[in-house]
Amino acid sequence: MRDKYDAIIVGSGASGGAVAYQLCKAGYRVALLEKGRLIRREEFSKDELAYCRRDIVTPNLFDEYHTIEEKIDGAWVETPTFESGWSFWNGNIVGGSSNLMSGMLHRMHPDDFRLKTVYGEIEGANIEDWAISYEELEPYYTLAEELVGISGKAQPHPYKAPRSTKDFPQAPTQESAITKLFDRSCKALGVTPLITPRAVLSQDRGERLACYYSNFCGSYGCSSGAKGSSREAFIAPALATGNLTLLTNSHVTKLHSTQKEVTEVEVVNTLTLASQKLSAKIFVLALQAHESSRLLLNSANKFHPQGLSNSSGEVGKNLIFSAGGAGGGTFYRKSMKKKDFEALMQRGLFVNRSLLDWYIQKNWLGGKEKGGLVEFMFEHQNNISRAISTRYSNSRLLWGKELAQAMHSSFTQSKKIRFEIFNDWLPTDDCFLSLDTKRKDKYGMSVGKLRIHGHPHDMSVAKSIAKECEKVLQEMGAEDIYSSLSSTPPQNLIAGGCRFGDDPKRAVLNKNCQSFDTANLFVADASFMPTGGSTPYTWTIYANALRVGDMIIKVLQRKL
Amino acid sequence: MTTRRTFLSASAVVGLSLVSAKEESRQRELPQELYNILQKVQNHLFPKGTLLPSASLFGATDFLQETLYHSSYDRDIRNFVLRGAKELRDTHKGELLNYNEEQMEKALRDFEETKMGSNWLSRVMILSIEALLSDPIYGGNFQELGWKALETTGGSPRPTSRYVAL
Ligand SMILES: Cc1cc2nc3c(=O)[nH]c(=O)nc-3n(C[C@H](O)[C@H](O)[C@H](O)COP(=O)(O)OP(=O)(O)OC[C@H]3O[C@@H](n4cnc5c(N)ncnc54)[C@H](O)[C@@H]3O)c2cc1C
Ligand code: SF4
Numbered sequence: 001m002r003d004k005y006d007a008i009i010v011g012s013g014a015s016g017g018a019v020a021y022q023l024c025k026a027g028y029r030v031a032l033l034e035k036g037r038l039i040r041r042e043e044f045s046k047d048e049l050a051y052c053r054r055d056i057v058t059p060n061l062f063d064e065y066h067t068i069e070e071k072i073d074g075a076w077v078e079t080p081t082f083e084s085g086w087s088f089w090n091g092n093i094v095g096g097s098s099n100l101m102s103g104m105l106h107r108m109h110p111d112d113f114r115l116k117t118v119y120g121e122i123e124g125a126n127i128e129d130w131a132i133s134y135e136e137l138e139p140y141y142t143l144a145e146e147l148v149g150i151s152g153k154a155q156p157h158p159y160k161a162p163r164s165t166k167d168f169p170q171a172p173t174q175e176s177a178i179t180k181l182f183d184r185s186c187k188a189l190g191v192t193p194l195i196t197p198r199a200v201l202s203q204d205r206g207e208r209l210a211c212y213y214s215n216f217c218g219s220y221g222c223s224s225g226a227k228g229s230s231r232e233a234f235i236a237p238a239l240a241t242g243n244l245t246l247l248t249n250s251h252v253t254k255l256h257s258t259q260k261e262v263t264e265v266e267v268v269n270t271l272t273l274a275s276q277k278l279s280a281k282i283f284v285l286a287l288q289a290h291e292s293s294r295l296l297l298n299s300a301n302k303f304h305p306q307g308l309s310n311s312s313g314e315v316g317k318n319l320i321f322s323a324g325g326a327g328g329g330t331f332y333r334k335s336m337k338k339k340d341f342e343a344l345m346q347r348g349l350f351v352n353r354s355l356l357d358w359y360i361q362k363n364w365l366g367g368k369e370k371g372g373l374v375e376f377m378f379e380h381q382n383n384i385s386r387a388i389s390t391r392y393s394n395s396r397l398l399w400g401k402e403l404a405q406a407m408h409s410s411f412t413q414s415k416k417i418r419f420e421i422f423n424d425w426l427p428t429d430d431c432f433l434s435l436d437t438k439r440k441d442k443y444g445m446s447v448g449k450l451r452i453h454g455h456p457h458d459m460s461v462a463k464s465i466a467k468e469c470e471k472v473l474q475e476m477g478a479e480d481i482y483s484s485l486s487s488t489p490p491q492n493l494i495a496g497g498c499r500f501g502d503d504p505k506r507a508v509l510n511k512n513c514q515s516f517d518t519a520n521l522f523v524a525d526a527s528f529m530p531t532g533g534s535t536p537y538t539w540t541i542y543a544n545a546l547r548v549g550d551m552i553i554k555v556l557q558r559k560l
Numbered sequence: 561m562t563t564r565r566t567f568l569s570a571s572a573v574v575g576l577s578l579v580s581a582k583e584e585s586r587q588r589e590l591p592q593e594l595y596n597i598l599q600k601v602q603n604h605l606f607p608k609g610t611l612l613p614s615a616s617l618f619g620a621t622d623f624l625q626e627t628l629y630h631s632s633y634d635r636d637i638r639n640f641v642l643r644g645a646k647e648l649r650d651t652h653k654g655e656l657l658n659y660n661e662e663q664m665e666k667a668l669r670d671f672e673e674t675k676m677g678s679n680w681l682s683r684v685m686i687l688s689i690e691a692l693l694s695d696p697i698y699g700g701n702f703q704e705l706g707w708k709a710l711e712t713t714g715g716s717p718r719p720t721s722r723y724v725a726l
Contacts, residue, residue, distance in 0.1 A: 039724065043724075044717075045715075045717045045718055045719040045720070045724075046714055046715025046716060046717065046718070046719075047694075047695055047718075047719035047723075047724065048693075048694060048695075048714070049690060049694040049695065049698060049723075050632075050719065050722075050723045050724045051724075053690065054632040054633070054723065055632060056632060056723055056724050057724070060632075061634075062635070085634070214715050214716060215715055216715035220715070223717050383693040383706075383707065383710070383712055383714065384689055384690055384693045384694060387689045387692070387693055387710070388685075388686055388689050391682070391685055391686075391689070396672075397672060397678065397681050397682060397685060399604065399605040399606070399668075399685070400604070400605065400606075400607055400610060401607075401609075401610045401611075403605070403606075403610075403612075404606075404610035404611040404612040404709075405610075405611065407611075407612065407710060408611045408612070408709070408710060411710040411711060411712055412710065412711050
């Protein structure tokens with residue numbers, strides 16, 4: 001029987017949506033399987049309790065969870081996330097976590113594709129060059145910029161990745177008054193302030209309306225269509241081709257295969273718990289890095305006893321995160337001119353500034369070093385979490401008049417600015433995903449066990465950058481300046497686990513993100529990344545998934 | 561075996577079965593005595609006459625009750641909140657409800673000295689702040705008084721149902 005679908009894609013987030021778009025536009029019939037439900041643009045609200053404080057767009061941790069292994073006092077200690085509450089789910093709805101992103105997007109630098117060659121090995125780290133160059137990915141960065149609708153401004157900087165087009169498709173989003181002070185202060189210090197490229201439309205475009213500066217962007221779905229989520233940028237136009245079948249509440253629990261190819265996916269309906277098998281010519285995994293590896297390992301069979309696509313034994317290995325450290329400072333009404341403070345308090349506008357000056361460092365930590373990117377933003381405006389953060393003074397819980405004073409003054413007399421540092425999270429033998437075979441989730445799948453470890457080098461890089469950021473805040477006149485560095489990873493920016501490369505003994509995927517073992521299987525999310533650059537990943541994820549889409553089209557056309 | 565048709569139609573009824581599960585859990589209530597203890601504690605944390613509305617005005621305890629029994633709420637935390645309220649009751653031999661403001665202050669500060677007590681008070685505080693500042697659709701933040709007191713608002717669009725029950 002002819003397959004009903006040319007391709008089945010598992011996961012409808014940033015990567016799955018981009019592949020679906022490419023295939024559907026080229027006329028192929030695609031089934032997009034998403035374990036979560038569909039929340040339409042007009043159904044999103046700014047409900048802090050639901051979106052930010054409960055597991056509404058992520059699974060209940062008693063049903064589905066991870067086990068986290070961290071080194072405590074020299075020993076690896078396992079804690080299931082239903083105990084810790086540290087969820088590694090990020091957005092399980094149509095469009096995935098891209099619905100909820102803040103949309104600060106950056107290209108990786110050409111050096112990031114050849115970290116080993118340019119910067120050399122670092123003891124204890126498994127650094128490998130990428131199987132493709134920046135030049136090969138550049139056209140897809142440009143395509144993603146156009147399709148996602150990334151607003152920004154081309155500005156010269158020695159550490160900026162080169163562009164093939166003159167400027168961004170849309171001008172930057174509106175900015176808070178603080179940017180003037182920020183730019184002035186940076187210039188006084190000889191630092192170059194840069195406008196952050198943002199996956200947010202500053203002007204209406206077709207069905208998608210411009211940003212209305214809702215004040216609640218990150219962690220929330222966008223109800224104007226301005227945010228360039230996979231749902232808006234890719235799934236909606238893919239549906240419009242008539243070639244896409246979107247199956248919601250469809251949790252894939254296993255891939256079936258022969259020695260040479262994947263034959264079917266096993267799908268459980270999350271509402272009825274009924275299961276069925278679906279087949280296609282091509283299968284694409286886009287579950288977000290840690291979950292794609294988990295599915296492959298859960299799909300072990302007699303042909304692939306170590307897990308699917310795992311003849312190298314590399315599935316789940318070399319997990320990386322996009323992280324470094326964070327810090328911030330506070331502006332107080334009492335220390336500022338009334339008019340300046342009031343301008344600062346204007347709701348909804350972005351800080352929109354990033355710094356690249358420490359992306360590459362010369363004669364630093366003893367040689368030419370990879371540094372990182374810094375992003376500046378206001379403290380998240382969530383009311384409940386801001387209020388909760390005022391509840392202690394000297395480890396004593398405040399209540400009554402004291403609490404009311406503290407909360408009121410925090411909300412009305414001050415404004416907090418933050419910075420986040422992104423530097424390489426070096427891949428190591430102690431950061432990987434395996435199966436926790438003792439523990440099963442609601443669907444009978446072995447739970448993913450994440451061993452987490454940050455290389456000490458990452459911390460020293462972040463520390464040097466944090467010092468520079470503190471100087472910027474000092475120059476701006478902020479008070480209570482702090483920075484906090486930790487090797488605790490952010491659960492929303494994960495990559496690695498299925499490295500791409502040229503050697504099937506050491507990599508899971510070839511340069512096209514196609515499995516070495518079963519040729520009709522592709523992994524389209526950030527799993528392929530051997531190193532992550534010093535930027536948040538999502539522009540790279542979008543770009544690479546568009547590239548993978550093109551590769552799959554070639555396979556379907558028998559040109560590859 | 562599920563046919564493809566039933567598989568797809570089940571996918572289309574997104575959320576319906578979730579709503580009924582929630583309705584069911586909403587019928588559960590705190591035992592009256594524990595409700596009264598929690599109310600007394602919340603009234604002490606958010607009394608009348610401060611820059612914030614009082615717990616009784618913003619609907620702290622009804623919010624807490626509904627929240628604890630909602631299917632989205634962590635059952636371990638729910639049990640912890642109940643356990644802490646019982647512990648407080650037992651430590652004060654059932655007298656807590658008769659305490660005046662001064663006695664209440666001492667009782668809670670003493671409780672804070674214990675590990676369980678400080679965690680419990682923090683949790684009750686978090687639940688109270690959720691009541692103060694969540695969208696009024698959840699039953700707290702009466703007439704948006706919490707937002708108004710802090711010169712803030714929620715974002716737009718506002719939720720039209722609790723917990724994204726589409
Ligand atoms: C609050 C927040 C802020 C962020 N801000 C930024 C930012 O400013 N800049 C940036 O670069 N990045 C940001 N990100 C990260 C960005 O969202 C992710 O990098 C990106 O969405 C990852 O794409 P993905 O396709 O790998 O996974 P996702 O987008 O998470 O999609 C994976 C999808 O697969 C589905 N799925 C998983 N398992 C199964 C299964 N077994 N069966 C069926 N479906 C399954 C999931 O439900 C999900 O919908 C942010 C993320 C969050 C949560
Ligand atoms: S309207 Fe603008 S600020 Fe609000 S969610 Fe959409 S993109 Fe973000």
